[in-house]
Amino acid sequence: MTGSLAPSTFLLRNAPKTLPLIGVIVLAVMLIAGIVSIMNSIPLSIRTTYGYSKAYLGMTPRGDNEATPKIRRVIETESPVQLERLVVCRVTDMQVKSIVGPWRFALLGLPQDQMLWYIDRIGKGRLEGRLPAPGAAEALVSEPVARNLGKKLGDTLLSPDDSDSFSPRPVRIVGLVHMEPWLAFSSYEYLQANHFPPVDVLIAAAKTPTDQEKLDRWANDRFKGEQARVFAYFLLEKETDEMFKILYSILNVVIGLLVVVITVMMAMLMNIYQSQRLQEFGLLQALGYTKGALLGRALSESALVVLAGWLLGVVCAFGLLTVVRAVLMEPRAFMLDPWDKTAYLYTVPVPISIFLAAALTVMARFRRFDPVGVVERRLV
Amino acid sequence: MIQVCGASLVYEDHGREVFACREIDLEVRDGEFLGILGPSGSGKSSLLYLMSGLKTPTHGRIEYQGRALSEMSEKERAALRMQEFGFVFQYPYLVGYLTALENVMIACPDRDIRQESLGLLDSMGLASKAHRLPHELSGGERQRVCVARAMAGRPKAVFADEPTASLDHSNGVAVVEMLVANRGHGSLVMVTHDPKMLAQADRIVRIADGSLVKD
Numbered sequence: 001m002t003g004s005l006a007p008s009t010f011l012l013r014n015a016p017k018t019l020p021l022i023g024v025i026v027l028a029v030m031l032i033a034g035i036v037s038i039m040n041s042i043p044l045s046i047r048t049t050y051g052y053s054k055a056y057l058g059m060t061p062r063g064d065n066e067a068t069p070k071i072r073r074v075i076e077t078e079s080p081v082q083l084e085r086l087v088v089c090r091v092t093d094m095q096v097k098s099i100v101g102p103w104r105f106a107l108l109g110l111p112q113d114q115m116l117w118y119i120d121r122i123g124k125g126r127l128e129g130r131l132p133a134p135g136a137a138e139a140l141v142s143e144p145v146a147r148n149l150g151k152k153l154g155d156t157l158l159s160p161d162d163s164d165s166f167s168p169r170p171v172r173i174v175g176l177v178h179m180e181p182w183l184a185f186s187s188y189e190y191l192q193a194n195h196f197p198p199v200d201v202l203i204a205a206a207k208t209p210t211d212q213e214k215l216d217r218w219a220n221d222r223f224k225g226e227q228a229r230v231f232a233y234f235l236l237e238k239e240t241d242e243m244f245k246i247l248y249s250i251l252n253v254v255i256g257l258l259v260v261v262i263t264v265m266m267a268m269l270m271n272i273y274q275s276q277r278l279q280e281f282g283l284l285q286a287l288g289y290t291k292g293a294l295l296g297r298a299l300s301e302s303a304l305v306v307l308a309g310w311l312l313g314v315v316c317a318f319g320l321l322t323v324v325r326a327v328l329m330e331p332r333a334f335m336l337d338p339w340d341k342t343a344y345l346y347t348v349p350v351p352i353s354i355f356l357a358a359a360l361t362v363m364a365r366f367r368r369f370d371p372v373g374v375v376e377r378r379l380v
Numbered sequence: 381m382i383q384v385c386g387a388s389l390v391y392e393d394h395g396r397e398v399f400a401c402r403e404i405d406l407e408v409r410d411g412e413f414l415g416i417l418g419p420s421g422s423g424k425s426s427l428l429y430l431m432s433g434l435k436t437p438t439h440g441r442i443e444y445q446g447r448a449l450s451e452m453s454e455k456e457r458a459a460l461r462m463q464e465f466g467f468v469f470q471y472p473y474l475v476g477y478l479t480a481l482e483n484v485m486i487a488c489p490d491r492d493i494r495q496e497s498l499g500l501l502d503s504m505g506l507a508s509k510a511h512r513l514p515h516e517l518s519g520g521e522r523q524r525v526c527v528a529r530a531m532a533g534r535p536k537a538v539f540a541d542e543p544t545a546s547l548d549h550s551n552g553v554a555v556v557e558m559l560v561a562n563r564g565h566g567s568l569v570m571v572t573h574d575p576k577m578l579a580q581a582d583r584i585v586r587i588a589d590g591s592l593v594k595d
Contacts, residue, residue: 003485004482009477013477280475283469283473286467286469287467287529288460288461288465289458289462291454292455371434375467375470375471375541
């Protein structure tokens with residue numbers, strides 16, 4: 001229907017009835033998108049924080065501190081791809097913050113001549129300060145690590161008093177790399193002299209990202225059952241996915257229930273509003289408007305409300321998530337993606353189920369509708 | 381124009397058959413003002429709804445220009461009501477969020493009848509209130525808007541079901557005068573329990589207990 005009976009006319013001229021309906025949908029969409037986005041921020045944080053592992057394959061001996069040369073030999077002789085570099089280093093752990101508590105983070109001990117290569121390998125960025133000197137209690141971190149820990153150049157990164165990020169001597173930050181990936185390293189010599197375990201570990205870098213993935217998968221198969229442990233990005237992805245599988249199942253149930261509750265509530269509200277309009281529908285039908293035309297009009301109105309609510313909800317959710325990211329997350333380098341498509345996809349059942357529920361109630365009402373009952377005042 | 385042939389309307393009340401109309405034979409002629417007079421519950425409104433296609437007879441038939449309404453589809457009957465008939469009901473039903481003018485214009489959604497509607501409202505003394513919403517009008521004014529709506533699009537027949545019942549006497553008389561004055565060459569069928577409202581009728585039939593009373 002067009003003109004004065006266009007669906008938008010009713011909606012615009014009955015704002016006190018329309019806006020609460022739209023408001024409920026907006027809030028529901030914001031709630032669902034918010035929950036999913038915050039949930040997704042955890043695996044996103046894992047992938048970002050440990051994203052450096054995409055750049056190389058990490059290998060540590062297991063149960064035998066002397067096994068590193070053997071692992072090195074196997075990689076050098078059997079690698080299915082050409083290696084760009086194979087570096088012997090040390091590793092200890094420190095802690096970074098996340099929205100679900102502290103996480104362990106690798107602090108590598110690199111030989112001096114590998115430090116610049118390592119930074120370039122992880123990502124390009126401007127170096128502020130300098131590289132850690134060999135054997136000195138010094139470290140270099142990337143900007144997100146410093147932001148996450150609230151540290152700046154010259155601050156102590158590890159210290160004897162810090163049980164979470166321990167080192168027998170205070171380790172100062174002497175270098176800060178301005179780049180997105182997270183990284184932290186000290187000198188090989190400092191870690192060798194001061195940190196447990198006394199084990200050399202290997203990082204193996206392939207020439208291209210495709211080769212790197214090939215190398216990672218090969219190493220995972222090749223060292224199965226051997227005294228070696230593989231650290232690779234695809235394993236991190238796999239573990240993260242498995243870890244969150246159950247959590248996402250629970251999330252699906254919770255959001256499913258939420259959608260049902262909102263749908264029932266909205267269907268009841270819409271039903272009440274439609275009941276209040278029986279006189280209008282009866283009058284129009286008596287004047288010669290067909291049931292089909294009136295039904296189409298009622299459904300168009302419902303579709304408009306639902307669509308407007310959902311679109312506004314998505315915009316508001318995006319705005320809210322952007323604000324949350326700017327105010328709460330970014331200052332601590334926590335991850336949150338306001339553009340997270342999954343978060344918005346999870347909200348799609350809201351408008352669909354509300355529209356279907358509204359359509360069913362309206363259709364049921366129209367099926368037995370008698371306009372004479374209305375104009376004779378039997379129904380109103 | 382409209383032929384009622386042995387039409388009955390029966391409904392069930394707790395397992396008992398009740399005749400709202402019983403074997404009625406009646407004709408509405410072109411351009412005439414037919415009054416149907418009867419006490420409350422006599423079946424006069426039911427007869428009006430049968431003649432206008434809003435209800436279907438249980439027995440007998442209603443013909444409009446030779447064609448039985450019961451043979452038409454629901455869609456065809458709806459089109460007939462919209463294109464050929466006009467309605468004024470007992471209560472001044474208007475769409476609450478539309479202005480008086482828009483309420484008149486909904487009578488013919490497929491045609492631009494804005495000027496005609498304004499003219500009708502003017503003739504009802506409502507020109508200055510054309511853009512007011514129903515809640516800003518008095519009961520009498522609302523019913524006059526309903527009369528304008530019934531006349532919009534120049535229908536061939538206007539059916540008025542106790543159009544003065546919810547109005548005081550002077551407003552009631554005014555509404556009937558407007559119906560008569562604006563019907564043009566169309567027929568007017570008016571149902572009422574008040575004989576004074578049918579003073580200008582060309583013909584009056586009486587109904588009691590669902591049957592026409594012969595004079």
